[in-house]
Amino acid sequence: AQSVTQLDSHVSVSEGTPVLLRCNYSSSYSPSLFWYVQHPNKGLQLLLKYTSAATLVKGINGFEAEFKKSETSFHLTKPSAHMSDAAEYFCVVSDQGSSYKLIFGSGTRLLVRP
Amino acid sequence: ETGVTQTPRHLVMGMTNKKSLKCEQHLGHNAMYWYKQSAKKPLELMFVYSLEERVENNSVPSRFSPECPNSSHLFLHLHTLQPEDSALYLCASSQVLGQPQHFGDGTRLSIL
Numbered sequence: 001a002q003s004v005t006q007l008d009s010h011v012s013v014s015e016g017t018p019v020l021l022r023c024n025y026s027s028s029y030s031p032s033l034f035w036y037v038q039h040p041n042k043g044l045q046l047l048l049k050y051t052s053a054a055t056l057v058k059g060i061n062g063f064e065a066e067f068k069k070s071e072t073s074f075h076l077t078k079p080s081a082h083m084s085d086a087a088e089y090f091c092v093v094s095d096q097g098s099s100y101k102l103i104f105g106s107g108t109r110l111l112v113r114p
Numbered sequence: 115e116t117g118v119t120q121t122p123r124h125l126v127m128g129m130t131n132k133k134s135l136k137c138e139q140h141l142g143h144n145a146m147y148w149y150k151q152s153a154k155k156p157l158e159l160m161f162v163y164s165l166e167e168r169v170e171n172n173s174v175p176s177r178f179s180p181e182c183p184n185s186s187h188l189f190l191h192l193h194t195l196q197p198e199d200s201a202l203y204l205c206a207s208s209q210v211l212g213q214p215q216h217f218g219d220g221t222r223l224s225i226l
Contacts, residue, residue: 034214043118043204043217044157090157099212100145101170104157 002027004074004091006105014113019078021108023091026072032099033074034092035065038107044090050074061085086112117141118218120205126224127195135190135221137205145211146188148180151202151220163188164211192223200225 007022025031032051036044048059055067065076074091088107095101118139127133139146148160162170163182177199179191188205202222206215 036217041219041222043120043219044206045217046214049214094212098170100147100162100208101159102157102215106154106156 002031002093002095002103004033004093004103004105006089006091006108008108009106010109010111012111012113013081015083016080019076019081019085019110021076021089021091021110023074023076023105024072025074025091025093027093027096029096031096032094033065033067034094034102035059035063035074035076036090036092037087038090039087047076047089081110081112083112083114086110118205118207118216120203120218120221122221123219124222124224126226127192128226129195129197131195132191132193134192135203135205135223137188137190137218139186139188139205139207139216139218141207141209141216143207143209143216144185145208145213146182146185147206147208147215148188148190149204149206151204153201157204161190162211169211195223195225197225199223 003026005024034049035047038044048057050057050067058064088109091105121136145164150158160174161180166182181189202220204220205218208215
């Protein structure tokens with residue numbers, strides 16, 4: 001069965017410094033992977049998706065993620081954090097049998113210090 | 115502007131009440147979804163509709179009853195809920211099943 005593990009429940013960075021949010025996946029096939037962001041009192045917004053094309057995926061707001069099959073990882077990065085990046089981030093894999101079923105990680109809360 | 119609108123944003127109800135949550139999407143999508151987001155738990159898929167037909171009922175108790183009258187509207191009818199049903203209920207839509215999902219801002223439900 002597919003699953004994702006977000007290795008950090010909370011990450012704190014200073015404004016202007018790099019962001020790294022870690023995600024490992026488990027899948028017996030080539031998965032579709034996503035990162036979503038949720039700001040307080042808001043729904044989820046798609047940041048980026050990987051669907052077996054380029055392994056380095058660029059998303060919105062300067063975020064990108066790299067699919068590494070050998071490490072079963074799909075970490076989210078951004079070169080320079082902005083205060084508006086403070087939110088909760090979810091790593092997501094789609095179910096092999098039913099691609100519309102999204103399997104969510106437990107989330108990483110990003111805090112950005114001034 | 116998300117394109118997926120949920121009403122109400124907040125709802126407080128007693129365990130014996132009957133209420134409905136509404137979701138409307140303005141994106142021309144054909145698939146719609148209900149999720150439950152509880153504190154300290156991953157998002158749980160509840161129901162999936164494609165072209166107004168239910169394709170997924172993810173072992174949800176019968177006190178939750180979905181309705182999809184057309185491809186733009188999705189309802190979640192609630193009756194005799196339990197305190198553990200307090201959560202954020204999120205609606206999403208996608209062009210077709212399997213395409214990226216667009217989420218609404220959710221309804222925060224509190225059961226007294």
